[in-house]
Amino acid sequence: MKREGSVRRSRYEEDRKRRRIVKIPVKHESDPVNNLPENLEKARDLLREALGSEWVSDDPAITCGYARDQSFTPAIYPHIVALPASTEEVAEIFRIANRCKVDVMPYGTGVSTVGATIPLYGGIICDLRRMDQILEIDGRRMQARIQPGVTYVMLQAEAQRRDLRLTNPSTSATAGVISNHTMCNINTMSCKYGFGMDNILEFVMVLPTGEILEAGPRACGMQAAHVPGPGPDLSSYFRYSMGTMGIVTEMTVRLYPEPRFLHQLYPAYDEDHLDDIIEALYRIARDNMALELAHLQNTFYGIFIGDDNKETERLVKAMPRNNIMAFFGGSTKEEAVLKAELSRRVVAEVSPKFDFIDAEIMYDLAGNKVKLDRWTKYFRETVRVQRVRGSFYIGALIDRLDNFLGTEQAMRVITTDQVGTNDEVLRPDDASAYFQPYHMGRMAYLEFDLYSNQADKDDLLRVLFGYLRASFGGMGRGALFAAGAACMIMGMPMLDMALPMMMPTFMPYLDTVIALKKETDPNNICNRRWDYESGEMKKLALF
Numbered sequence: 001m002k003r004e005g006s007v008r009r010s011r012y013e014e015d016r017k018r019r020r021i022v023k024i025p026v027k028h029e030s031d032p033v034n035n036l037p038e039n040l041e042k043a044r045d046l047l048r049e050a051l052g053s054e055w056v057s058d059d060p061a062i063t064c065g066y067a068r069d070q071s072f073t074p075a076i077y078p079h080i081v082a083l084p085a086s087t088e089e090v091a092e093i094f095r096i097a098n099r100c101k102v103d104v105m106p107y108g109t110g111v112s113t114v115g116a117t118i119p120l121y122g123g124i125i126c127d128l129r130r131m132d133q134i135l136e137i138d139g140r141r142m143q144a145r146i147q148p149g150v151t152y153v154m155l156q157a158e159a160q161r162r163d164l165r166l167t168n169p170s171t172s173a174t175a176g177v178i179s180n181h182t183m184c185n186i187n188t189m190s191c192k193y194g195f196g197m198d199n200i201l202e203f204v205m206v207l208p209t210g211e212i213l214e215a216g217p218r219a220c221g222m223q224a225a226h227v228p229g230p231g232p233d234l235s236s237y238f239r240y241s242m243g244t245m246g247i248v249t250e251m252t253v254r255l256y257p258e259p260r261f262l263h264q265l266y267p268a269y270d271e272d273h274l275d276d277i278i279e280a281l282y283r284i285a286r287d288n289m290a291l292e293l294a295h296l297q298n299t300f301y302g303i304f305i306g307d308d309n310k311e312t313e314r315l316v317k318a319m320p321r322n323n324i325m326a327f328f329g330g331s332t333k334e335e336a337v338l339k340a341e342l343s344r345r346v347v348a349e350v351s352p353k354f355d356f357i358d359a360e361i362m363y364d365l366a367g368n369k370v371k372l373d374r375w376t377k378y379f380r381e382t383v384r385v386q387r388v389r390g391s392f393y394i395g396a397l398i399d400r401l402d403n404f405l406g407t408e409q410a411m412r413v414i415t416t417d418q419v420g421t422n423d424e425v426l427r428p429d430d431a432s433a434y435f436q437p438y439h440m441g442r443m444a445y446l447e448f449d450l451y452s453n454q455a456d457k458d459d460l461l462r463v464l465f466g467y468l469r470a471s472f473g474g475m476g477r478g479a480l481f482a483a484g485a486a487c488m489i490m491g492m493p494m495l496d497m498a499l500p501m502m503m504p505t506f507m508p509y510l511d512t513v514i515a516l517k518k519e520t521d522p523n524n525i526c527n528r529r530w531d532y533e534s535g536e537m538k539k540l541a542l543f
């Protein structure tokens with residue numbers, strides 16, 4: 001007769017096999033310098049004294065919630081979670097962390113797709129959600145001063161009450177505005193208003209030493225909307241630093257008028273030659289009438305709107321292969337329609353192969369189940385990603401629009417060759433891609449998203465290597481990665497050798513980043529990624 005315990009165990013094993021769990025989450029590995037057990041206990045007690053014991057926890061039931069994000073990075077638990085309520089408390093966390101030599105990981109809402117908030121060596125997660133005040137909205141100057149716990153949905157709702165809006169990315173409505181603006185904030189209005197990082201007016205930041213840095217016009221006694229100065233201008237200091245240089249506790253960002261009327265134009269192009277699409281995007285962007293502008297492939301519609309793989313397949317087949325998504329705003333309906341009509345003529349001049357699809361027909365193509373108007377509203381207003389729930393690799397590059405023609409083709413070949421086929425996941429040519437012009441078409445953004453079957457290690461590896469080859473291939477053609485790559489890839493094995501060859505101009509820049517980091521974070525506690533002595537990354541957690 002089998003004992004009950006062994007039955008339970010074998011069920012567990014079976015379940016494990018069935019779900020193909022490849023690795024059971026490890027808490028963390030021991031570290032020779034930082035995060036020593038005796039120091040962690042001391043830090044926890046000091047933090048409890050400083051913040052109040054209810055805001056500091058080392059209970060695994062709490063810490064496990066911070067061990068993963070939306071990336072494929074295996075779970076790593078922090079030792080302690082601390083929730084400060086003010087800039088001064090954040091500074092106190094850093095002071096304690098320095099005294100005890102414990103790492104600190106700034107944490108917004110943790111929806112990063114690259115393991116950005118995974119505490120590689122454990123330590124303290126500094127969760128900023130309690131600091132969730134919109135401190136001021138100045139409707140006349142169209143700007144908002146906020147704390148890091150303010151999410152897109154919170155600020156957008158407040159802004160819309162005043163007929164304003166902010167530059168929303170198509171991420172979750174619950175993502176943090178400050179964390180996303182510092183990372184870049186790729187949004188579909190970037191043709192007109194730039195990325196979020198271009199819309200940061202000023203900030204308050206706690207450096208890893210516990211010192212407080214204020215930058216931007218107000219720090220010099222002027223108004224936030226004033227030009228930066230008198231100089232040197234530090235207001236871009238932390239952009240792209242991904243929490244490695246300190247914690248931003250306050251930021252003023254620009255808002256924009258919300259037009260009363262919107263009109264959408266749907267130019268479609270059924271072939272896969274993107275030169276016409278690129279030229280059309282460039283011309284619309286340069287005219288600067290479109291409020292939002294992007295190129296979306298049928299695969300992107302499928303992945304974003306379809307509720308399951310079947311629905312995605314249907315949408316991919318139903319939608320035109322290449323689409324331009326262009327929204328025009330106006331204070332009257334006529335104004336919005338007129339702008340769209342002028343842009344329609346511009347696109348028609350580029351090539352007679354463009355079809356202009358009526359909104360009703362687009363809604364029909366999407367089918368009854370999918371409310372396309374609701375989806376585009378989500379996309380542009382309420383920042384709510386619908387289906388994109390699993391983990392995926394985001395390839396994100398910045399370059400000239402015309403350069404992207406070759407880059408996109410090369411990427412598609414690379415990802416298709418590398419990814420191979422697998423019936424479980426979307427077909428390799430469904431590695432969805434989209435472009436969008438940036439700054440009136442002076443530059444552009446190219447994203448290609450690769451989805452993988454998370455339970456299939458081979459598939460994961462295929463996708464990862466396809467992603468890396470495609471990204472580095474693009475960078476080799478002159479594109480720049482569109483996020484805080486430098487601070488994340490420092491010391492990464494192999495890249496040390498590859499980068500100087502691929503991008504020689506990158507190395508002096510990296511040296512400056514290293515010098516700044518060492519100066520402002522002498523104990524290497526703030527989002528520690530690489531070792532000061534060896535210059536090497538001991539643990540890899542970026543993808």
Ligand SMILES: Cc1cc2nc3c(=O)[nH]c(=O)nc-3n(C[C@H](O)[C@H](O)[C@H](O)COP(=O)(O)OP(=O)(O)OC[C@H]3O[C@@H](n4cnc5c(N)ncnc54)[C@H](O)[C@@H]3O)c2cc1C
Nearest residue numbers: 108109110111112116169170171176179180185186243248
């Ligand atoms: C489905 C999906 C779609 C997405 N689409 C887009 C998109 O269209 N555009 C886009 O821009 N992004 C997109 N993203 C990426 C995601 O939105 C960003 O990673 C977002 O900024 C995460 O916000 P967060 O508050 O969760 O930041 P977190 O993940 O918590 O933090 C991100 C990084 O910032 C650091 N950090 C957090 N708060 C602070 C602070 N106050 N001071 C200093 N450093 C800090 C963290 O240490 C970490 O390195 C998408 C993500 C998903 C899952």
